[in-house]
Amino acid sequence: GIQVEQSPPDLILQEGANSTLRCNFSDSVNNLQWFHQNPWGQLINLFYIPSGTKQNGRLSATTVATERYSLLYISSSQTTDSGVYFCAVLEWPGSQGNLIFGKGTKLSVKP
Amino acid sequence: DTEVTQTPKHLVMGMTNKKSLKCEQHMGHRAMYWYKQKAKKPPELMFVYSYEKLSINESVPSRFSPECPNSSLLNLHLHALQPEDSALYLCASSPTAGGGTYEQYFGPGTRLTVT
Numbered sequence: 001g002i003q004v005e006q007s008p009p010d011l012i013l014q015e016g017a018n019s020t021l022r023c024n025f026s027d028s029v030n031n032l033q034w035f036h037q038n039p040w041g042q043l044i045n046l047f048y049i050p051s052g053t054k055q056n057g058r059l060s061a062t063t064v065a066t067e068r069y070s071l072l073y074i075s076s077s078q079t080t081d082s083g084v085y086f087c088a089v090l091e092w093p094g095s096q097g098n099l100i101f102g103k104g105t106k107l108s109v110k111p
Numbered sequence: 112d113t114e115v116t117q118t119p120k121h122l123v124m125g126m127t128n129k130k131s132l133k134c135e136q137h138m139g140h141r142a143m144y145w146y147k148q149k150a151k152k153p154p155e156l157m158f159v160y161s162y163e164k165l166s167i168n169e170s171v172p173s174r175f176s177p178e179c180p181n182s183s184l185l186n187l188h189l190h191a192l193q194p195e196d197s198a199l200y201l202c203a204s205s206p207t208a209g210g211g212t213y214e215q216y217f218g219p220g221t222r223l224t225v226t
Contacts, residue, residue, distance in 0.1 A: 031213040041199050043154070043217040086153055090213050098144075098167060099203075099215055101153035 002027045006087055006102035013077050013109050021072040021105045023087030031090035032063050033099070034072050038083045046072070046085075077109045114138075115218035117202050123224045126192060132221045134185040134202030142208035143185040144215065145177060146201040154201055160185060161208040192225045199223075 003026040013019055023032070034046040047054050047061040049070065054061050058077075063070040074081055084106050088099040115136045124130050134143065142161050146154035159167035160179040168177075174196075176188040185202055202218040 033214060035217075041148075041201075041220045041222065043201065043220075045214070045216060048214040088153075088215075098156045098159060098169070099154075101155075103153055 002029070002089060002100050004087060004089055004100050004102040006085075006105050008105060009103065011105055011107045013107065015077060015079060015109055015111050017077050017109075018073070018075045019077060019107070021074070021085055021087075021107075023070040023072070023102055025068050025070075025087075025089050027068075029065065029068075029089040031099075032070050033088050034061055034070070035086045035088065036081075036083050037086060037104070043086070074107075077107075079109045079111055082107055082109045115202055115204055115216050117200075117218035117221050119221060120219065121222050121224075123226060124189065124192065125226055126194070128192075129188070129190045131189065132187040132200055132202075132223075134187075134218055135183055136204040136216070137183055138204065138206075138216070139182075140204035140206050140216075141182060142205045143179060144203040144205075145185070145187055146203065146217075148199040148201060148220075150198075158187075159208055166208060189223075192223075194225050197223055197225045 005024045007022045035043045049061045049063045051065045058075045060073045084104040086104045088101045118133045145157040148154040157171045158177045163179045174191050178186040199220045201220045203215045205215045
């Protein structure tokens with residue numbers, strides 16, 4: 001099955017710093033999503049981005065499907081950005097909807 | 112509205128108890144999912160319902176029994192659980208499961224403790 005690798009596994013930032021999180025996947029995908037899991041466990045949708053570039057406020061994401069990677073950029077980080085960031089993909093073809101998650105990047109933003 | 116709701120938020124149950132987790136969405140989605148997440152691990156798929164029919168069962172023990180009464184509701188019935196079943200149980204939905212837009216939306220989860 002498809003493999004999803006995220007890096008770095010842990011990241012500590014000072015408030016106001018910028019960061020880039022990476023997601024590599026081993027095969028063609030039909031869906032790629034970035035999530036932020038807050039300390040209470042809620043998975044918050046950040047981006048649905050099987051290809052291309054999207055921006056939402058201080059966050060942006062780029063997926064280069066032909067090279068099998070996606071990047072999540074966080075600018076001017078805030079303490080509320082702390083949590084775990086997951087990348088998740090759907091295999092193509094043949095998927096029946098089961099998202100395959102990477103192991104996540106745990107981000108800690110210090111004031 | 113992209114909301115998926117789950118009840119209860121927390122559940123403590125003994126190994127001989129029977130309980131149910133509930134999930135609801137009103138986005139008109141036709142695919143619904145149960146995931147299990149252990150501490151410091153990513154979510155893992157348990158079941159997929161597509162058009163109210165079970166389409167994926169990821170070799171989940173029979174002490175977990177899913178049910179999809181209608182297109183908006185998803186239940187997970189629990190019976191004779193083990194302490195290792197303690198985890199965060201997440202429900203998700205998406206417009207479809209087999210084609211078109213796959214974006215999945217997750218509920219807040221039920222944190223289950225088995226004593």
